[in-house]
Amino acid sequence: MNEGAIQTIRLAGELDLSRKREIRDAFALSNGARAVLLDLSEVVYADSTALTELLRFCAMAQGANIPIAILIAAPQFLRLVQYAGLATAFKVFQERDEALRYLSECAGT
């Protein structure tokens, strides 16, 4: 699978109600995307509104059989997504290489 078919969604900083539109716009599957890399490595906080959008997007991608890898670096945000069961239900990585390797493997099989 080539890199072009991996859709990268990148968000940074604190995700809250004030950025709802931006977040909702970002969480959209582009046509022809066969895998999604959700780069949240620079996110430090997400309120329940943003988490809802994130979870619903992941659930939607999973429902469409599109592999999704979530990249998270900040410990406080990692803790938040642990609460939310994100790591239980979806693939969460702390290293970009691992995330890309996972997506390639998914495409290979």
Add this chain to the structure above:
Amino acid sequence: MPRRIHWPLIVSFAFLAVVIGVLVAGGLWVQSTVANSFLDAERIGTARLLVEEVLRRQLDEETGIRGYAVARRATLLQPYYEARTALPATITRVMGVLENLHLQSAVAALEDAARTNRRWLQEVAVPLLASRSSRPALQFRGKRLVDRVRTDIASIETLLAGREAGSRLRAQQAVAWVDLFAIGAISAFLVAALIFAFQQYRLGLRVEEERTKAEEQRRRSAENRAAYVAEKRIADTLQRAFVQNVLPEPAMLRLGATYLPAAEEAKVGGDWYDALELPDDRVLLAIGDVTGHGIEAAVTMNRTRQLLISCALIDPNPGPVLERVNNELMRNESPMVTAIAALVNARDCEVAYAAAGHPPAVLLEPGKRARLLEVGSLPLGVLRDAAYQTHRVRSTAGALLVLYTDGAVEHSRDVVEGEELLLAAVESAAQASEADVAAAICHRIFADRKAADDVAILTLRFADGANGSTVIVEHDSQTLVAGGGRAGLV
């Protein structure tokens, strides 16, 4: 827009300036014309008097010479000599005045008269004085010269009269212009006044328009405010009605709770807790938080609570309870809900719990540090048929279990820091053995600060007795490790 408002004003100001300039220049012109005419009249008057004097002196000379020629008496020559001495000076004065009046033909006539007079003196008067006889031929010649002088003088008078008439006419015309100026000025001011009035009218219309717009905005914002206040009141009422004020008092357990509403009115949300006494010394604890605020959150909260209690009455096992509640919520596109359901057995100090996207419960056992219980499942209302695992913890008598909503750890937006603060608050509040542990924890976290989000805290303390404390994971599913869990929900 402002430019379009101002240009007629600028035009009318410019128009007025031009009109005033013309009026001032015209006024100066009229004034100088009339003043010149007055000066002319004065000069003409002087010239007339002097011309009369010339005539009189000329007459004195002539009558003196004629009388002497007839009677030969020296006394009769007195007026002649006087006139002869004075006449040149008088003529010079007349000349000056006529030159000032720029009457060149009159000057020429006067020069001719002066010349003729000199000729009369040389050719008639002097020979007559020297002669012994009356010399009629000489007298005849004298009469002709005198007539010529008189003709010159008469022509000067005619010219003066003509000049006087012309000057008066110019003055009259100039004065007539004053009327025109007056009419012009009045018209100009009328036009300017009309422009100003029109402008004022237009500005008035605009001011009125702005006022209407502002009023409309005020009205709308008042309506919005009223709607907001109404919604807030409804949400508040629902929230108050839902918060359980009186907790059960089961044997061997002590329950406590506190609810701290958000500082911002709009943020009053869907936090709740419940404690339900069940047979066999068991208690079902539930705590949850609905995403969002207002009426929808309050309604979803109520529905989730009822579902949770109904499901617990069928089978109080926490995992299956949350699974059922989740599927019910999924059927009705509900907002996301985070919750923990815990089934506490007072007899053996066992806590069986399941979490759905909710911050972990805190357990503080005697002689140990406070710790967070393991969590890690999706919130309710996200994924159909999501699995919720039941965790079991065997605790000891005197242990304190604390359930709370995210407001208690997310106040700084750094959850790691929030958790540390919470654990410290729990230990501190438990040590102080205050009657209301929940309120004490809340106070230690927030002190006098306002909470940005609602905070609910539910505490449970096991009465003294003794039992071990271990975590047992029910089902055969894998142990959940953050970041490494497999998607096992499909």
